[in-house]
Amino acid sequence: MPIPTEITPLGVGGAVPTRDRHLSALALRREGRVLLFDCGEGTQFQLLRAGLLGSRLEAVFITHLHGDHLFGLPGLLSTMGLLERSRPLTLIGPKGLEAYLCSVPGASPEGLPYPVHIREWAADTVDATVYETEAFRVRALPLDHRVPCMGYRYEEASRPGRFNVGAARAAGVTPGPDFETLARGGRVRVGSREVSPEGIVGPERRGAVVAYCLDTAPCNGARRLAHRADLLIHDATFGDEDIERAAATHHSTARQAAEIAREAGARRLLLTHFSARYPDPAALAAEARQPFEATDVAEELVTVRVTPQEATA
């Protein structure tokens, strides 16, 4: 069984918070590593409540320089300094991110007791891998908002195909090191014969893919980010009746988010960034489920598990 990747929404409100909605932030956890997408005011409190405020946080991805996605960053950096973090932290975001942090008293990377690496993408970036480890990579593609804004696509590394023990034994292979060699794609000798993994080891299995698309109007960038994603997290600021307001402010309706999910062949959709004018986002989910049934409403501190789709070809 693949280890699920855990998605924890920390703030699901739109630009204006409500009594029970914080501002945009979402944590992704996999095998003890934590990534953060956006960092609205209050994110450090929500990370604390989720048990995720610690040195396992390794990178923060900022979509754009609007306050509701950004203003939690100085406090988070500063608190991690006070908590004596020593592990490096990577910050990824638009041009201007570093200048902003340097202008905030106590949040300048130079004054923090741990290394902060800031990587800024240019507004005209088309498709860039902005973060990469042996286990996953994160790509950035442009969205359609009022200021330069990137969505992110988290792609786990592929895993080896399924190992058919019966087929391996039938080919005369003995359990042990030879099994491992075959599982890694190598050939083994059985007496005078050479046995290849073909027919024993299935096709390589893709890792989980999660797309994070906010703030944005429906756009090709979102479609590409969401292509066959296991989970698409998408801007759903408004409902059908506010479709003109959505267009004017470069946001999406819940139904538009669902259409992107359907067109992109995503498996599941998680709606977020709800305008304060919708006290209950259930109505938004109902609209979204018409074009795309597998839609849920993001709830703060309620974790969603993502497992990659098994290859069906």
Place this chain on the structure above:
Amino acid sequence: MPIPTEITPLGVGGAVPTRDRHLSALALRREGRVLLFDCGEGTQFQLLRAGLLGSRLEAVFITHLHGDHLFGLPGLLSTMGLLERSRPLTLIGPKGLEAYLCSVPGASPEGLPYPVHIREWAADTVDATVYETEAFRVRALPLDHRVPCMGYRYEEASRPGRFNVGAARAAGVTPGPDFETLARGGRVRVGSREVSPEGIVGPERRGAVVAYCLDTAPCNGARRLAHRADLLIHDATFGDEDIERAAATHHSTARQAAEIAREAGARRLLLTHFSARYPDPAALAAEARQPFEATDVAEELVTVRVTPQEATA
């Protein structure tokens, strides 16, 4: 009966928040007017929960430019803009406050849809009235912290003395306009005699005084701010066992705060700014009550009412 002034702590944590402690902020409400002292991250959420996020907020007093007292300001300003505030707002704080706000995307006063007046005090200010209305004034005096830091003293205007109806009637004065003239300190004619307010109107009664002293080591500025205050709100970051840490970081222990209250002749003390190392500040209150019995622990969103002491001379 005088109308009580209401004090609502919004964040009682020290520099590092805990699961149930936000960062420094405190609201003062009197007759529909709201003042805010400090504005740590999350203050807009707490104002919302307290029902105080609105245009009645007329001034914000920042003690110093440390993030835990400051990082909520950009989000608060920005949210009030999105809520279509039109009423002017006054911000008072140390030199550097305006440059900070101007460097934050979306929080620059020029870009907000309502007027923002920023008044910066110089680091060498000794005692200044930094805000004044017909109903109250706010003075600033220097505290002892690692960076320039001012405490604030809220002083309500004096009220006229008590009116002795019996004495007025005995002097032959008829209820009505003449009563009002006397109450305001004027003289009236009764036949051929002139009647003065002496003996009819008691001594002028002072308004409520609230002192706000954080962050600070015990110092003369705090003593002066707290002089005969009806309520002293004081830095109580540490307990007795951390007195050296308090000195090193220019903070106070709860007991030191209580000694200031006693020396200044304050009526009541409210402890706040608790270090995360004290999960339960009740122990701090117990230490403080030894020198000063009338000590309470500030609790978030629990309002304390302040009425001025009647003159006893």
